[in-house]
Amino acid sequence: MNTVELKRTANDIRKGIINAVYHAKCGHPGGSLSSADIFTYLFFEEMNIDPKNPKKEDRDRFVLSKGHVAPGYYSTLANRGFFPTEDLETLRKLGSYLQGHPDMKHIPGVDMSSGSLGQGISAAVGMALSAKLSKDDYRVYTLLGDGEIQEGQVWEASMFAGHRKLDNLVVIVDNNGLQIDGAIADVCNPYPIVDKFKAFNFHVIEADAHDFESLKAAFDEAKKTKGMPSAIIAKSTKGKGVSFMENQASWHGAAPNAEQYAVAMADLEKAGEV
Amino acid sequence: MSEVKKIATRESYGNALAEIGEEYKNLVVLDADLAAATKTGVFKKAFPDRHIDCGIAECNMMGIAAGLAATGKIPFASSFAMFAAGRAFEQVRNSIGYPKLNVKIGATHAGISVGEDGASHQCNEDVALMRTIPGMIVMNPADDIEAKAAVRAAMEHQGPVYIRFGRLAVPVINDNPDYKFEIGKGVVLRDGKDVTMITSGLPVSECLAAADKLAGDGIDAKVINIHTIKPLDSELVIEAAKETGKVVTVEEHSVIGGLGSAVCDVLSENYPAKVLKIGINDVFGESGPAVELVKKFGLDAESIYKRVKGFC
Numbered sequence: 257m258n259t260v261e262l263k264r265t266a267n268d269i270r271k272g273i274i275n276a277v278y279h280a281k282c283g284h285p286g287g288s289l290s291s292a293d294i295f296t297y298l299f300f301e302e303m304n305i306d307p308k309n310p311k312k313e314d315r316d317r318f319v320l321s322k323g324h325v326a327p328g329y330y331s332t333l334a335n336r337g338f339f340p341t342e343d344l345e346t347l348r349k350l351g352s353y354l355q356g357h358p359d360m361k362h363i364p365g366v367d368m369s370s371g372s373l374g375q376g377i378s379a380a381v382g383m384a385l386s387a388k389l390s391k392d393d394y395r396v397y398t399l400l401g402d403g404e405i406q407e408g409q410v411w412e413a414s415m416f417a418g419h420r421k422l423d424n425l426v427v428i429v430d431n432n433g434l435q436i437d438g439a440i441a442d443v444c445n446p447y448p449i450v451d452k453f454k455a456f457n458f459h460v461i462e463a464d465a466h467d468f469e470s471l472k473a474a475f476d477e478a479k480k481t482k483g484m485p486s487a488i489i490a491k492s493t494k495g496k497g498v499s500f501m502e503n504q505a506s507w508h509g510a511a512p513n514a515e516q517y518a519v520a521m522a523d524l525e526k527a528g529e530v
Numbered sequence: 531m532s533e534v535k536k537i538a539t540r541e542s543y544g545n546a547l548a549e550i551g552e553e554y555k556n557l558v559v560l561d562a563d564l565a566a567a568t569k570t571g572v573f574k575k576a577f578p579d580r581h582i583d584c585g586i587a588e589c590n591m592m593g594i595a596a597g598l599a600a601t602g603k604i605p606f607a608s609s610f611a612m613f614a615a616g617r618a619f620e621q622v623r624n625s626i627g628y629p630k631l632n633v634k635i636g637a638t639h640a641g642i643s644v645g646e647d648g649a650s651h652q653c654n655e656d657v658a659l660m661r662t663i664p665g666m667i668v669m670n671p672a673d674d675i676e677a678k679a680a681v682r683a684a685m686e687h688q689g690p691v692y693i694r695f696g697r698l699a700v701p702v703i704n705d706n707p708d709y710k711f712e713i714g715k716g717v718v719l720r721d722g723k724d725v726t727m728i729t730s731g732l733p734v735s736e737c738l739a740a741a742d743k744l745a746g747d748g749i750d751a752k753v754i755n756i757h758t759i760k761p762l763d764s765e766l767v768i769e770a771a772k773e774t775g776k777v778v779t780v781e782e783h784s785v786i787g788g789l790g791s792a793v794c795d796v797l798s799e800n801y802p803a804k805v806l807k808i809g810i811n812d813v814f815g816e817s818g819p820a821v822e823l824v825k826k827f828g829l830d831a832e833s834i835y836k837r838v839k840g841f842c
Contacts, residue, residue: 317601360600360629368600369629372620378590379625382597382605385582389558389603409621412590419585 262468266296267528270497272331272344278517280348286507288328290432290492295332297471307337310364316394317383319368321376322401323357338365374407381413384425399428403435405446417485418457425485426478432494434505453487465492499523536699540638542677543695544569548576560607562588568608568638588613592621599631611640615656626690627663634684635692641782643698645820652815658787660692661760668760670694672734675704679711698820701735716763722752726770729780730756739831764796771803778806785809806841
């Protein structure tokens, strides 16, 4: 895909996020929107996956460690063809397979259940180790929130990944700077994030989470990196693409009402005219 | 009479892994800097490439096990019961139990018989924790033969399994050619009509000795070894309660949430009977030689004998 096509796809994914959360009357739009371009690049450009054969053995694996941005993940999978986009409106509803947080037992394309912060990265590390043990070529990607890295388990997993030189692993941090209680720097400052991952023996790449050229350069560099895992610290805007949600911690886990829904969809309609 | 052979079930764990390692190429053993104590070092020696030391980070180890299982390996994640079931409970619940991943947890140093390390390391809560996780198989083998059989059965079972092993050497009681192990099937070790002792793990041999003593007093005690606490052999438990009326549970675990509670859950719904629960009575342990602790906390044959006699 060229950049314009990627932008249009990301915009469709954002519409899916708003639609899903609006119909669920709850969920996590802020971080879903900040991750939307990363999701788009991963699932439409970077990863070796096949929506017709979601379990194919040599597929690249993805673990959504920040599992609460399931709306972003599901909208991406739906737009990529893993399941119908209409199903997004069943998000979080009784009987729906689209659970509030990723459920690998029931959702096509989901490689690992997640939602309890700090745990997804460990599973991703286990998958990367598994590939090394059996000399398989697949790569493993995991997306973390910048608030999530306050969890100690993230650093247990990072220490192990660095120690084992898992160069088939890419850790992406969606660095939107906000968590539920406010700015990450005010709640319990995790900075300097770049230096932390460097200290845990990662090759660290900084990227613009909303610029596909920047994302391409980052993922290409990660692929070329041998002998150590890569971490992409992707600077993003929480709520990206919806005017009244941008940079607002309050939109971490809230659904728009009918009026707000109309404004959000209008914003995205306009942005889609690229 | 010759000396009874004694082996700690943690030894059986390491030996069993090494024995089946050749047969199962996708078996991977994880440890958290305790390979010398959990005895997975035996496997490490035989299959160094498939032994992964995760360092002192049990929560991460459980997540790594989940990732390995999600990609077709069969990991045995090993640590002390306190850290495997206690510290990493939420990782076991969310990363292993919820997605029903094929992870086996080998938890050694369970119960009071840890000995000198004291209360911080004596886990009397692991069975209670693990049996609340939907789909989790919980086993507590009584001797070397049963422990090895449990490891093999866990390997062959598809889904998460928790196996509890001890540090203290215990007598080999299942050394007979007809021995068979089946997940979820209790074993009647001794028949009796006056009272049933239902037990698992370390106290099984103590209960057999207590039953011999009770026989001297004219009390005919049935002894059931429940190596699988979940799923519990409900049929056998109900049948025994019907036969003997009175039931005693004996476990090296808190009386809250363990085997005794599991037995009461079944009986209260199906055949209410009077149950005496012998175990750790809602207290923490303490440092001391394991054998003396077993006596102090009332899990030796003499203490069990006295309490069962008082109950009958």
